[in-house]
Amino acid sequence: MSALPMTATGKILKRELAHPPPARLDLRRRNMPNFSDFNLNIYLNGLNGEKPRYPVTCGDLEALAAEKLDPVLYDYVAGGAGDEATQRGNVTAFERWGIVPRMFSGAAERDLSVELFGRRYPTPLMMAPIGVVGIMHESRHGDLEVAKAAAATGVPMVASTLTQDPMEDVAVALGDTPGFYQLYTPNDRELAESFVRRAEAAGYAGIVVTLDTWSLGWRPRDLRHASMPQLQGLCLANYFSDPVFRSRLEKTPEKDPAAATFAWALTFGNPALSWDDLAWLRGLTGLPLLLKGICHPDDVRRARDGGVDGIYCSNHGGRQAASAPALDFLPAVVAAAEGMPVIFDSGVRTGVDVVKALALGATAVAVGRPYGWGITLGGAAGAEHVLRCLLAEADLTMGLNGYRSIADLSPDVLVRVP
Numbered sequence: 120m121s122a123l124p125m126t127a128t129g130k131i132l133k134r135e136l137a138h139p140p141p142a143r144l145d146l147r148r149r150n151m152p153n154f155s156d157f158n159l160n161i162y163l164n165g166l167n168g169e170k171p172r173y174p175v176t177c178g179d180l181e182a183l184a185a186e187k188l189d190p191v192l193y194d195y196v197a198g199g200a201g202d203e204a205t206q207r208g209n210v211t212a213f214e215r216w217g218i219v220p221r222m223f224s225g226a227a228e229r230d231l232s233v234e235l236f237g238r239r240y241p242t243p244l245m246m247a248p249i250g251v252v253g254i255m256h257e258s259r260h261g262d263l264e265v266a267k268a269a270a271a272t273g274v275p276m277v278a279s280t281l282t283q284d285p286m287e288d289v290a291v292a293l294g295d296t297p298g299f300y301q302l303y304t305p306n307d308r309e310l311a312e313s314f315v316r317r318a319e320a321a322g323y324a325g326i327v328v329t330l331d332t333w334s335l336g337w338r339p340r341d342l343r344h345a346s347m348p349q350l351q352g353l354c355l356a357n358y359f360s361d362p363v364f365r366s367r368l369e370k371t372p373e374k375d376p377a378a379a380t381f382a383w384a385l386t387f388g389n390p391a392l393s394w395d396d397l398a399w400l401r402g403l404t405g406l407p408l409l410l411k412g413i414c415h416p417d418d419v420r421r422a423r424d425g426g427v428d429g430i431y432c433s434n435h436g437g438r439q440a441a442s443a444p445a446l447d448f449l450p451a452v453v454a455a456a457e458g459m460p461v462i463f464d465s466g467v468r469t470g471v472d473v474v475k476a477l478a479l480g481a482t483a484v485a486v487g488r489p490y491g492w493g494i495t496l497g498g499a500a501g502a503e504h505v506l507r508c509l510l511a512e513a514d515l516t517m518g519l520n521g522y523r524s525i526a527d528l529s530p531d532v533l534v535r536v537p
C-alpha cells in the first residue's frame with residue numbers, strides 16, 4: 120500500500136489522500152480462515168467514515184449490551200457465584216502467561232483449523248452452551264440466531280438443554296456446521312434417553328454432558344432480584360416438546376404452563392449422579408460423548424476409563440462452585456487426557472487468550488458470555504462479529520509472534536508472568 124499523507128497530529132485527512140479509498144474488501148474471499156484482513160477492513164471502511172458496527176472488545180460489548188438488556192437478565196448473564204472472585208480470576212489468569220515472540224518465521228499463512236472427532240473445523244473456537252441466550256435477543260429466538268452465526272462462520276454451537284426453541288429447530292438453523300447437544304441429565308432417566316435420541320435424530324455431532332450444575336450455584340445477584348428465568352417458563356422448549364416429559368404431566372404445557380414449569384423444576388437436576396452412572400450415559404449414544412466441568416486429572420482418568428471421547432475443562436464461567444481459575448487446571452487435565460481432545464472454557468475474552476489456551480494444550484476453545492452480548496446487540500450478525508474479532512486477534516497474535524499453525528504451539532511458547 121502506498122504511504123498515506125499524515126497531518127501534524129497524525130490524523131489522516133480524507134481530502135489529502137493520494138488515492139481514493141479502495142473498494143471494500145470481501146472478507147470471505149478466501150473463506151473463513153482469512154481472519155487477518157478484519158482489522159485492515161475496519162481501517163479501510165474508516166476512510167469512508169464508517170465505524171465498526173459493534174464494539175471490538177468484550178468490555179465494550181458487555182457495556183453496550185447492558186444498556187439494551189433488561190437489568191435482571193443482564194445480571195443473570197453477567198453474574199456468577201459468591202463474591203464472583205472465581206469469574207474474575209478466570210479472566211485474569213490469562214495475564215499470568217505471556218507468549219514468546221519468534222522472528223523471521225515465515226508466518227505469512229496461518230492455519231487455525233483443528234480436528235475434533237474425525238472432522239476438521241476451520242477454527243479452534245466453539246460457542247459454549249448458554250441456557251438463556253434464547254431470550255438475550257429481542258426476537259426471543261436467540262438460539263436460532265446463535266445457530267445462524269455458527270452456520271455463517273463454521274464455529275460450532277454447543278446447544279444448551281435450556282433453549283427457547285426445540286433442539287430440532289436449532290439443528291436446522293445450523294446448516295452445514297456441526298453442532299453439539301449439551302445435556303443436563305434430569306433425574307428421570309427416560310427423559311434423558313429421549314433427549315439424547317432426539318439429538319441424534321436431529322444430527323448433532325456429539326453430546327456434552329454438563330456435570331457441574333445439578334443445582335444452581337449461590338448467585339447473589341439473582342438472589343437479590345429473586346429471579347431465575349426458567350421458573351417463568353422460559354427456555355424450556357426441549358422439555359415442553361418432549362414426549363416423555365409431556366407424558367408425565369396431567370395437562371399439556373400449553374394448557375397449564377405453570378404446572379409444566381414446576382414439573383421441570385422437580386426433574387431438572389440429579390444430585391445423586393456419580394461415576395456409577397457413566398456406563399449408562401455412555402450406553403445411550405454412539406456419538407462422541409464429552410463431560411463438561413472436569414478440572415481434576417483423576418476425574419479425567421475415570422472419564423477415559425469409562426469410555427468418554429472428550430473432556431470439557433470448565434468451571435462454568437465461575438457461576439457454579441467457587442474454584443481456582445479454570446485455566447490453572449488445564450495443563451494437568453491435558454496431561455491426564457493423554458491425547459483425548461480437551462475443550463476449554465471460562466474467562467476467554469481475547470484472541471490472545473485463545474492462543475494461550477491452545478498453547479496449554481486445549482484442542483478447541485469455547486467462549487461464553489462474549490458471544491451472548493453479540494446476540495443481544497445484533498443477533499447472528501452480532502455473534503459473528505464477536506467470533507471474527509476473536510479469530511482476527513488470535514490469527515494476528517500467532518502470525519506476529521511467528522507461529523504458523525496450532526501444531527507450532529505448546530507450553531514452551533509461553534512464559535509465566537509474575
Ligand SMILES: Cc1cc2nc3c(=O)[nH]c(=O)nc-3n(C[C@H](O)[C@H](O)[C@H](O)COP(=O)(O)O)c2cc1C
Nearest residue numbers: 196247248249250279329435436465466486487488
Ligand atoms: C447465562 C449463562 C448460561 C449458561 N448456561 C449453560 C448451560 O445451559 N449449560 C452449560 O453447560 N453451561 C452453561 N453456561 C456455562 C457456559 O457454557 C460456559 O461454561 C461459561 O459461560 C464460560 O465462561 P465465560 O462466560 O467466562 O466464557 C452458561 C453460562 C452463562 C453465562
Ligand SMILES: O=C(O)C(=O)c1ccccc1
Nearest residue numbers: 250281332335349435438
Ligand atoms: O445459568 C446457568 O449457568 C445454567 O447453566 C443454568 C443451570 C440450570 C438452570 C438454569 C441455568
